[in-house]
Amino acid sequence: MLEVKNLTKVYPGGRGIQGLNLTVNAGEVVALLGPNGAGKTTAMQAMAGWIRTERGESLWNGVSVADRPDLTKQHMGLMIGEPTPYAYLTGYDYLKLYAKLYPGIDEARMQQTLDLVGMAPHQKLKIKKYSTGMKQRIELASVLLHQPKLLILDEPFSGMDIEGRWELTTMLRSLVSETGMSIIVSSHQVHDIEDWITHVCILHDGQQIETAGAEQIRQLFSSVEEYYLHCVAKGRRGAA
Numbered sequence: 661m662l663e664v665k666n667l668t669k670v671y672p673g674g675r676g677i678q679g680l681n682l683t684v685n686a687g688e689v690v691a692l693l694g695p696n697g698a699g700k701t702t703a704m705q706a707m708a709g710w711i712r713t714e715r716g717e718s719l720w721n722g723v724s725v726a727d728r729p730d731l732t733k734q735h736m737g738l739m740i741g742e743p744t745p746y747a748y749l750t751g752y753d754y755l756k757l758y759a760k761l762y763p764g765i766d767e768a769r770m771q772q773t774l775d776l777v778g779m780a781p782h783q784k785l786k787i788k789k790y791s792t793g794m795k796q797r798i799e800l801a802s803v804l805l806h807q808p809k810l811l812i813l814d815e816p817f818s819g820m821d822i823e824g825r826w827e828l829t830t831m832l833r834s835l836v837s838e839t840g841m842s843i844i845v846s847s848h849q850v851h852d853i854e855d856w857i858t859h860v861c862i863l864h865d866g867q868q869i870e871t872a873g874a875e876q877i878r879q880l881f882s883s884v885e886e887y888y889l890h891c892v893a894k895g896r897r898g899a900a
């Protein structure tokens with residue numbers, strides 16, 4: 661479904677990502693991991709066709725998303741960068757704005773989505789009164805509303821408390837198993853995602869250090885975190 665080939669983005673100053681390759685099939689959950697500045701956000705933006713790349717392509721069922729932004733809009737849910745929902749709207753009204761972007765989103769779908777992210781009781785409250793975690797949740801609702809086939813989530817749990825992270829990861833796990841949705845997720849808290857990822861892609865300094873299946877990793881390492889530390893050390897040795 662999503663095939664990323666040799667994706668390369670170089671910012672003025674020389675940073676970015678180099679030659680990223682990745683395939684994400686239905687029902688797969690890929691963790692994109694790396695230290696600060698490794699290129700995770702850039703990779704996600706490039707995969708979604710949000711930024712121009714120097715080389716390579718990101719294909720949705722064989723079609724370049726750079727040429728067809730409608731494919732990204734229709735099939736993907738993107739939460740990349742800080743959530744900045746409009747402060748003076750209520751959560752409900754914010755979601756209603758998103759509903760207008762897609763055909764066939766009725767009141768029942770709106771309420772079902774608010775329920776999924778645990779925001780149904782807070783929907784009439786203005787966003788300026790929301791906590792950081794509540795803003796994350798309403799942003800997540802806005803990208804789930806049209807039932808995307810692929811979610812791209814950049815640090816979706818940052819600023820959330822332990823219970824909130826557990827609730828949302830449980831909800832996302834169920835969505836993956838019930839609908840076959842795929843997810844690409846970045847997180848600095850590896851243990852938040854350790855149990856439900858199917859693949860791991862490690863970036864360091866814009867380079868793809870390794871990509872492996874979670875089962876394979878679990879056979880060789882005691883945890884994904886240990887594997888991550890091993891790969892980052894390898895990246896640092898390569899860069900030295």
Ligand SMILES: Nc1ncnc2c1ncn2[C@@H]1O[C@H](COP(=O)(O)OP(=O)(O)OP(=O)(O)O)[C@@H](O)[C@H]1O
Binds near residue numbers: 701702
């Ligand atoms: N618009 C830009 N112009 C120039 N350099 C940029 C730009 N955006 C990002 N960079 C640089 O590209 C590199 C990768 O940044 P990116 O935000 O993709 O990393 P990241 O892995 O998401 O980091 P973090 O974990 O801190 O969010 C960094 O060195 C960053 O400073």
